[in-house]
Amino acid sequence: MLDDDIKKILLLDRTTGGNIIWATAERSTQPIQLADVESIVPRHEKNRADQKSRTRARAEIFTPPEVCRIQNNLIVAPYGNRWQEFIDAKFLEITCGEAPYITSRYNAVTGAPIPFTERVGLLDEKLRTIERETSAVADRLEFVTRAVKSIYGYEFQGDNLFLARRNVFETVSEFFRDELRLKPPEDFLPHVAEIISWNLWQMDGLTNSPPFTDNANLFGGANCLIMDWATREPVEFVTLIGRARR
Numbered sequence: 001m002l003d004d005d006i007k008k009i010l011l012l013d014r015t016t017g018g019n020i021i022w023a024t025a026e027r028s029t030q031p032i033q034l035a036d037v038e039s040i041v042p043r044h045e046k047n048r049a050d051q052k053s054r055t056r057a058r059a060e061i062f063t064p065p066e067v068c069r070i071q072n073n074l075i076v077a078p079y080g081n082r083w084q085e086f087i088d089a090k091f092l093e094i095t096c097g098e099a100p101y102i103t104s105r106y107n108a109v110t111g112a113p114i115p116f117t118e119r120v121g122l123l124d125e126k127l128r129t130i131e132r133e134t135s136a137v138a139d140r141l142e143f144v145t146r147a148v149k150s151i152y153g154y155e156f157q158g159d160n161l162f163l164a165r166r167n168v169f170e171t172v173s174e175f176f177r178d179e180l181r182l183k184p185p186e187d188f189l190p191h192v193a194e195i196i197s198w199n200l201w202q203m204d205g206l207t208n209s210p211p212f213t214d215n216a217n218l219f220g221g222a223n224c225l226i227m228d229w230a231t232r233e234p235v236e237f238v239t240l241i242g243r244a245r246r
């Protein structure tokens with residue numbers, strides 16, 4: 001269970017300065033409020049009619065962990081023993097849904113929980129690497145922060161984006177509680193939530209703008225912002241396209 005202060009951070013939209021919006025067929029541009037959060041359920045808990053209409057409207061079909069595992073293994077393998085490089089390597093899950101390529105706390109198709117050691121997400125693999133390669137508390141805090149900063153995702157529908165953010169947050173907080181059995185300093189998890197609120201953002205991937213806005217709209221430019229953690233300066237995502245390492 002998340003406390004309200006964390007939920008509030010996980011609802012922030014860093015481009016608009018408000019909350020993320022629903023951007024679903026029923027509730028389009030309304031912001032998601034704190035009180036709405038309890039009503040958000042993952043796709044596997046939605047009724048069949050909802051699932052069908054979301055598939056029709058937004059091509060919402062989630063990838064099973066067996067498939068994520070095969071693809072993510074191809075990404076991870078080349079790093080070999082260069083574990084620090086792997087922790088810092090940046091990954092983006094485009095149209096991330098509930099973010100199964102980042103962390104697989106549950107099977108996104110069936111909802112079955114997946115134990116930490118069997119998870120297939122890239123953040124999951126980074127956390128297992130940190131557990132294996134580090135032992136000092138300060139190192140663990142430092143590398144987990146770096147791992148979270150390295151993982152990005154964007155999504156159109158606000159409820160999915162909130163679930164993706166919550167999944168990343170819960171993965172990190174469970175890692176400290178259940179795997180490391182370590183209570184991080186008071187400000188650590190709120191800081192993780194802040195990072196997540198920048199790194200998983202709401203965007204229409206066809207316009208690089210928040211859903212239902214674009215650069216020709218009445219309010220002027222609305223290119224989505226993400227954080228460059230090296231310079232601590234926000235950058236327009238659109239300016240990075242084509243610059244990724246091949």
Ligand SMILES: C[S@@+](CC[C@H](N)C(=O)[O-])C[C@H]1O[C@@H](n2cnc3c(N)ncnc32)[C@H](O)[C@@H]1O
Nearest residue numbers: 058060061062063095096097155156157204205
């Ligand atoms: C096929 S699902 C994939 C989700 C997840 N990456 C996975 O593999 O399970 C596609 C996702 O893209 C989102 N989506 C659809 N159109 C989009 C757009 N124009 N921009 C961003 N996301 C979009 C949907 O809301 C949905 O969550």
